[in-house]
Amino acid sequence: MAERPAGAEIPVATAESPAREAWRMFLRNRSAILGLVLLAAIVLISLFGPPLYGVDPFKIKGAPFTPPGVDPNVPLGTDHVGRDILAGMIGGGRATLAVGASAALMTVAIGLLVGAMAGYYGGLVDEILMRITEFFQVLPSLILAMVLVALFTPSLYMIAIAIGVASWQSTARLARAEFLRLKELEFVKAGRTIGATDKRLIWVVILPNALPPLIVSATLIVGVAILFEAGLSFLGLGDPNIMSWGLMIGSSREYIFDSWWSATFPGAAIFLSVLSVSLIGDGLNDALNPKLRER
Amino acid sequence: MPILRLVLERIAYAFIVVTAVLVLNFILVRLAPGDPAEVIAGESGGITEEILAAIRRDYGLDLPIHEQLWIYLGNAIQGDLGYSFYFNSPVVELVVSRMGPTILLILAATVIALFIGTTLGVLASRNPEGLFSNFLTVASLIGYSAPAFWTGLMLIILFAFVVPIFPIAGLYDVTLSVGFFGRALDIAHHLVLPAFTLAIIYIAQYSRLARASMLEVLGSDYIRTARAKGVAERVVFFKHALRNAVLPIITITGLHFGNLLSGAVLVEAVFNWPGLGTLAFDSLLRRDYTTILALLFFSALMVIVANLATDFCYRLADPRIKGKRS
Numbered sequence: 001m002a003e004r005p006a007g008a009e010i011p012v013a014t015a016e017s018p019a020r021e022a023w024r025m026f027l028r029n030r031s032a033i034l035g036l037v038l039l040a041a042i043v044l045i046s047l048f049g050p051p052l053y054g055v056d057p058f059k060i061k062g063a064p065f066t067p068p069g070v071d072p073n074v075p076l077g078t079d080h081v082g083r084d085i086l087a088g089m090i091g092g093g094r095a096t097l098a099v100g101a102s103a104a105l106m107t108v109a110i111g112l113l114v115g116a117m118a119g120y121y122g123g124l125v126d127e128i129l130m131r132i133t134e135f136f137q138v139l140p141s142l143i144l145a146m147v148l149v150a151l152f153t154p155s156l157y158m159i160a161i162a163i164g165v166a167s168w169q170s171t172a173r174l175a176r177a178e179f180l181r182l183k184e185l186e187f188v189k190a191g192r193t194i195g196a197t198d199k200r201l202i203w204v205v206i207l208p209n210a211l212p213p214l215i216v217s218a219t220l221i222v223g224v225a226i227l228f229e230a231g232l233s234f235l236g237l238g239d240p241n242i243m244s245w246g247l248m249i250g251s252s253r254e255y256i257f258d259s260w261w262s263a264t265f266p267g268a269a270i271f272l273s274v275l276s277v278s279l280i281g282d283g284l285n286d287a288l289n290p291k292l293r294e295r
Numbered sequence: 296m297p298i299l300r301l302v303l304e305r306i307a308y309a310f311i312v313v314t315a316v317l318v319l320n321f322i323l324v325r326l327a328p329g330d331p332a333e334v335i336a337g338e339s340g341g342i343t344e345e346i347l348a349a350i351r352r353d354y355g356l357d358l359p360i361h362e363q364l365w366i367y368l369g370n371a372i373q374g375d376l377g378y379s380f381y382f383n384s385p386v387v388e389l390v391v392s393r394m395g396p397t398i399l400l401i402l403a404a405t406v407i408a409l410f411i412g413t414t415l416g417v418l419a420s421r422n423p424e425g426l427f428s429n430f431l432t433v434a435s436l437i438g439y440s441a442p443a444f445w446t447g448l449m450l451i452i453l454f455a456f457v458v459p460i461f462p463i464a465g466l467y468d469v470t471l472s473v474g475f476f477g478r479a480l481d482i483a484h485h486l487v488l489p490a491f492t493l494a495i496i497y498i499a500q501y502s503r504l505a506r507a508s509m510l511e512v513l514g515s516d517y518i519r520t521a522r523a524k525g526v527a528e529r530v531v532f533f534k535h536a537l538r539n540a541v542l543p544i545i546t547i548t549g550l551h552f553g554n555l556l557s558g559a560v561l562v563e564a565v566f567n568w569p570g571l572g573t574l575a576f577d578s579l580l581r582r583d584y585t586t587i588l589a590l591l592f593f594s595a596l597m598v599i600v601a602n603l604a605t606d607f608c609y610r611l612a613d614p615r616i617k618g619k620r621s
Contacts, residue, residue, distance in 0.1 A: 031433075135315055137550075138602075140594045142557030143575070147591050150579055151327040151334070223440065230442050231561050235579055249445060253565070260452045267445030274440035282436070 022212075025287035032283020038276035042269070046093030055087035057243040065259045079248070079262040080255045088248050089265055095233075095244035096270065099160050100226035106164025107225065108218045111171025116210075118172070119179025120202050126176070133172050141166035142231060149237045156239055163228045167221070174217055178210035212288035219281035223274040230270045245270050305606070309599045314368070316595045320588045321367050325360070327584070334584050336380055346380070376592060377585040381578065386589035390571065394593065397570030399482075400563065401555045403490035405548060408497030413544060415498070416505025417537065423510055431502055438499030443558050447492040447565035454488060462488075464567040489566040493558050497551065501544055508540040542609070549605025553598045 026032055055061060060082040061074055068077040068085070076085040118129040136144075141163075148162035182188060183206060191205045232238060233246025240247070245266035252262035327334050332350045351357060354366060370376070379386050419428040451464075462485045473481065512518065513536050521531045556571070563572025571590055578586035 135312060138312055138553070138595045138598045139316070139319075139591065140553035140556040140598060142560060143591055143594050146560070146575065146579065147323065147587055150582065150587055151323055151584060153328070227442050231444065234442075234444050234561065235564065235576060237579065246442075249448070253448065256448055256451060257455065260456075263445070263448050264452075267442060267448065270445065271441045274442075275436065278436050278440050 022284075022287040026283050029283040029286060031279050032286075035276040035279025035283065038272060039280065042093060042273050042276065043097065045090060046097055049090035050094070053087060053090050055084050057083060057087040057091040059083065059087075061087070065255070067259070068261050068265075076265055077259065077261045079252050079259065085248075085262055085265055088243050089245075089269055092243045092245040092248055092266060093269065093273070095156060095238070095242045096226055096229055096246065097273065099156055099163070099229040099244075100222055100273075102160040103163035103167075103225035103228065104218060104222040106160055107168045107221050108171055108214070110164055110168035112175050112214065114168065115172040115175025115177075116179050116202055116207070119176035120183055120198070120206070122180070129172075130176070133169050136166075137169045139166070142228065145228065145232060146235065146237060149232060154237050154239055156242065159229060159232055159238065163225050163232075167224065167228070171214070171217055171221065174213060175210065178213060179206055182206045182209050216281055216285045216288060219277060219284055223277040223281070226270065226274050226277070305603060309603065312599055313596060316592055317368060317371050318364070320592060321364055323588065324584070335377060376589045379578070379583055379586045381581045381583045382586065386586050389586060390574065390589050390593045393569065393571050393574045394597075395570075396568055397556070397559055397563065397572065398597075399486065400489055400493065400559055400568060400570060401552070403486050404493035404497065404555060404559075405551075407490055407494040408501055409544070409548060411494070412498045412501025413505045413541065415502040416507075417509055417540075419502070419506045420509035420513065421532075423506070428506065431506070435499035435503050438495045441495070442561075443492055443496060444561040444565050446495055447489070447562055450488050450492055451565070489562050489568050492565070493555065493562045496558065497555075500547070500551075504544055504547060505540065508543050509536060512536045512540045545605065545609050549602055549608075552601035552605075553594070556594045556597065 061084040062071050062078040062082050064078060064080050064082045066074055066078040066082070068075065070077070074084045074086065076089065078084060079088075114129050114133060118126040118133075145159075145162040145166040148165060149159055152158050152162075179202075183201075188201060188205055191201055196205065229238070229244070230246035230249070233244045234250040234253075236250055238244055238247050238250075248266040249263045249270075252259065256263055324331055324334050330347075331354070332347045335350050335354065336347060354363060358366075374387050376386050378384070379389055382389050415431055419425075419431045422428060513532075518531060518535055521535050522528075526535070559570065560572035560575050562568070563570050564576040567573060571594070575587065575590050577583075578590070
């Protein structure tokens, strides 16, 4: 006992839960905090901006093609029909963010369900589910989403579902790999020995341990989903009665030579939203996967 | 002998997947709201009752559903995926005629992304904590977050008003009457902006991947061994490390082909590049479902071929597999 090296007691000293430690790591990451602040600002503006600013983004408010900074009535200028760009910037975030978040939820839900089943049960279940996953990987996701939205009604729900159906594959593979690895570990075997059901083992015993990489990928998927929604709206597949940043870019595409501003500003808003989510995802990755930190 | 078997297996598997895509298309048309005949006709206007009746007869729409599927698959095997009433052409001809420019665009973007991305990542890996490496991390996040169609529009503004050195729309200049090489140069000139726009996201991804993968390889035992036995640092870096570090990049590049197709749809719409993307854009505008579904089918087909090709490239590049073959 007396010869025990001094370093041996260190692991006992840090009696902090892994989640709290990860959170501390995250808060020390300056770019992740920047992302968090940026995202909070965008969400707050989108939530409370429209009632505060009080201008309908579809209403004609000035002369068409008014450049920014000319008419104080429309500080960011107007588009080709004279709609207020600032109103669109403030009001257009709701659809983009809502669809982005729900599509990401959809993606993770499908991916997790498929991946968990495949990884946990293995054998024939795994074989079938992975063949289905491979099949969906062959279909280019934007083109599949495009087809789904075009064939069915282009509502915000349909867009979120289409994005989810088109992009769950990588989450499924990730979840499967995690479940394959974890189900062989002792605590799962112990759980099985004391008679825990499959359902309990999957969702209560294994899932919490599989979460760190899944959380990182879910965060990055939010960014991808936002880009997706913007792309679909740009192609004219959004709901035409709901203002969104993608719709603004799509409708002013033909007038890019008459008004550079009407596509530039909403695009910058999409860019900042995705950037904020990417920064948060990077920060979470560093905090939750310490093994990868040196990379 | 095992190689031949592997190739045959792959082709058989690809055939099954292709059939599955056709079945998916078939199911989607039947699931879509409304009369399948009207879905097949699209909303192009000028669709008469006679045309609808002809569609019902050709597709056997009053037969039981499994016989409809047989008819559909039978037609597909004979190269008939339907007729576009808006473009007034069989969709297979339509899609095939637009494939060239898209493949050109995707290949150009892939080459640009691989070359610039890998170079940047490898340079950064030489000094992972240095200024350049940190700059690259930030730059790649920016490149990754900007929507491609928006970046394209920004480049159009830049190159139309500020530095007009690149053409901003189309495949080539129709007013130019030049020879074969002149035309090829003109196409390459028109290709610069769309290909670069499409490549930006992948430059960002590959540079990060190349950096991470180089750092991992440089930290491995066989690199230490090579250094220990006195191999020149240049040889260690380029021959021993880089060779292995590019393997994950090849895999990812192959997996990205579908994403590149998705991206090309948007980029082509921005630059009026006359490929599958502008076709998709036009047919979406007219709700020409037959064309859209044929596009889905052909893009899946292209992804399958790209996957086979990637597998082949990987076998060529991987030093371990090469050793086994001889």
